[in-house]
Amino acid sequence: MSAPKIRLDCVSKSFGGSVVAVEKLSLDIRDGEFLAIVGPSGCGKTTVLNMLAGLEPLTSGTMTLNGKPIEGPGAERGVMFQDYALFPWRTVRGNVEFGLVYGPAGQGLSPAERTERVERTIEMVGLKGSHEKYPHQLSGGMRQRVALARLMASEPEILLMDEPLAALDAQTRVILQDELLRIWGQDRPATERRTVVFITHAIDEAVFLADRVAVLSSHPGRLKQIIDIDLPRPRGDATRRSGDFARLCQSIWELIREEAYRATMN
Amino acid sequence: MKHMALRLAVPLLLLAGWQLLASGSAQAPRPTTVAEAAIAMLRDGDLLAGLATSLGRVFAGFAIAACVAIPLGIAMGSMPTVERNLDPLVETFRPIAALAILPLVILWLGSGSGAAIAIVAYAAFFPILINTISGVKRIEPSLMRAALTMGLTPLTRMRVVLLPAALPSILVGMRIGLGIAWTAIIAAELAVGAKSGSSGGIGQMMFVFYAYSIDLNGMVVCMIAVGIVAFALDRALRWALAITVPWSRI
Ligand SMILES: Nc1ncnc2c1ncn2[C@@H]1O[C@H](COP(=O)(O)OP(=O)(O)OP(=O)(O)O)[C@@H](O)[C@H]1O
Ligand SMILES: [Mg+2]
Numbered sequence: 001m002s003a004p005k006i007r008l009d010c011v012s013k014s015f016g017g018s019v020v021a022v023e024k025l026s027l028d029i030r031d032g033e034f035l036a037i038v039g040p041s042g043c044g045k046t047t048v049l050n051m052l053a054g055l056e057p058l059t060s061g062t063m064t065l066n067g068k069p070i071e072g073p074g075a076e077r078g079v080m081f082q083d084y085a086l087f088p089w090r091t092v093r094g095n096v097e098f099g100l101v102y103g104p105a106g107q108g109l110s111p112a113e114r115t116e117r118v119e120r121t122i123e124m125v126g127l128k129g130s131h132e133k134y135p136h137q138l139s140g141g142m143r144q145r146v147a148l149a150r151l152m153a154s155e156p157e158i159l160l161m162d163e164p165l166a167a168l169d170a171q172t173r174v175i176l177q178d179e180l181l182r183i184w185g186q187d188r189p190a191t192e193r194r195t196v197v198f199i200t201h202a203i204d205e206a207v208f209l210a211d212r213v214a215v216l217s218s219h220p221g222r223l224k225q226i227i228d229i230d231l232p233r234p235r236g237d238a239t240r241r242s243g244d245f246a247r248l249c250q251s252i253w254e255l256i257r258e259e260a261y262r263a264t265m266n
Numbered sequence: 267m268k269h270m271a272l273r274l275a276v277p278l279l280l281l282a283g284w285q286l287l288a289s290g291s292a293q294a295p296r297p298t299t300v301a302e303a304a305i306a307m308l309r310d311g312d313l314l315a316g317l318a319t320s321l322g323r324v325f326a327g328f329a330i331a332a333c334v335a336i337p338l339g340i341a342m343g344s345m346p347t348v349e350r351n352l353d354p355l356v357e358t359f360r361p362i363a364a365l366a367i368l369p370l371v372i373l374w375l376g377s378g379s380g381a382a383i384a385i386v387a388y389a390a391f392f393p394i395l396i397n398t399i400s401g402v403k404r405i406e407p408s409l410m411r412a413a414l415t416m417g418l419t420p421l422t423r424m425r426v427v428l429l430p431a432a433l434p435s436i437l438v439g440m441r442i443g444l445g446i447a448w449t450a451i452i453a454a455e456l457a458v459g460a461k462s463g464s465s466g467g468i469g470q471m472m473f474v475f476y477a478y479s480i481d482l483n484g485m486v487v488c489m490i491a492v493g494i495v496a497f498a499l500d501r502a503l504r505w506a507l508a509i510t511v512p513w514s515r516i
Pocket of ligand 1: 016
C-alpha cells in the first residue's frame, strides 16, 4: 500500500491546559480516500478538522501531509466550516468566486472560464437565481449551500468538510450527496480521486459516502474504531436500499449509541 | 399625508408659542423678525458664503482626520504591539476637548483657516480612530480563517476581508466624526471671531452679530442654519452608508 496522504500520529489537543479536546489520535488518511468522521457532539471533530486545515496548532503529536509536517493553512486543503464563514458583504456569487478571484485556486483560469465554473457550481447546489442575494437574505440551508459551492468552486485537492449537509432538507441532501460523490470522483479510478475528510452526525450519510468511517468517542476525544465500508461503487439509490447498507448503519449506531448517551447525559 | 401633517404640527406649535412668548418684549427675536432677517441674509449672500467657508474647513479637516485615523486604526486593531504602544497616548488626548487645544493652535497657526482645519481634524480624529479599531477587532475570526485556507496573501486578506469587515464600523465612526467636526468648527470660529485677521465662517458671523451689531435676529438665523446643515450632513452620510454597506444594518 502507498504512503498515506495525511498521517496523524498520536495527536493531542487541549485548550487552556484543562480541556482535552483530542487525545492520542493516530489515523492515516489515504490518497483519494473518502473518510467520514462521526461521534457525539463535543467529541473534538471540529478540532481535528481545524488542525488538519492548519488553523490550530497541535498540543502534541505530529500531523503530516505528503510526509511533510502541516505548519499552516494551504490552498490545497479546502475547508467548509461548520458555521459556514460566509463573507456578509459579498453576494452569493461574490462568496462562491472568492477563492478563485483572490486565492491561487483561480490561477490559470481565464475570466470566462472562471465565470463558467462559478455559474455551474451555483447551479449545482440549487441556488440559481439567488446570485445577487447577500447571506443575510438567505435561509440557513441556502447559506450552507453557498459555503459548499465556495469550497467546490476552488476544486481543492483535499476537501475538509464540517457537517456540510446538516442544515438541508432530506431531498436536497440526497441530491448533494450524489453530487459530492461525483466531484470526489467515484466514477474515476481511485488514483484520480480527491481526498475528502467529512464530518457528519448522520450515520447513514457517513456509510453512504465514505470508504471508511472513523468513530470518535468523547471526553476526551479518542479514536474508538475505524469501520471499512466495502459497499460497491458507484453508489446510488440502490445502495441506500441494500441490506448491507442497513447492516453497516446498524453496527455503527451500536458502536456510538453508548457514547451518545454518555455525552448527552453529562 | 397624515404623517406629514403630524410631522409639521410640532414645529408649527413651537413657532406659535415662541411668537406669543416673545411678543412681550421689543428686542426679543420672533419668528417673523427672524424670517425677515433670514431673507435679507440669504439675499445678500452672506449666510451662504459663511456656511460655505465653514463647510469647506470641515471637509478639509475631516478628510485629514480620516486619512490618518483609518490606517492608524487598522494598524492598532490588527497589531497588538502597535495598540499597546499607542493606546496610552490616544487615551490621554481623547478626553481633551477640541476647544481646549484652541489656544495652542492659534499660537501656532494663527486664526485663519489653518487653525480652524486643525481643530476640526483633531475633533473628528478620535471617533473615527476608536470605531476603526473596534471594527477591526470585532471581525468574526472564522472569516479570517476562511481567507487563510483559501491561500490569500496577507495584503490581499487585509484588502478584501479585514477592510470590508470593518467598513460598517469605520463609516459609523465617520458619521459621528463629521457631526463632532461641525460642532467644533462653529465653536472654533466663535472663539477666534474676535481676533483681527480671522476670516469668515458661520461661527465668526455669529460672533460679529453678538459683539458688534448686537443683532439677535441674525444670530438666531445663524443658529438655525447651523442646525439645518448638521441635519443635512447626517442624513447625507446615513444615505451614503446605506449605499456603501447594503449588507449591514446600521
Ligand atoms: N477554542 C476553544 N477553547 C476552549 N475549548 C474549546 C475550543 N474549541 C473547542 N473546545 C472544546 O473542545 C471540545 C471539542 O470541540 P469540537 O468543536 O471539536 O467538538 P465537535 O465534535 O466538533 O462538536 P459538534 O459535533 O457539536 O460540532 C469541546 O469540549 C469544546 O468545548
Ligand atoms: Mg463541530
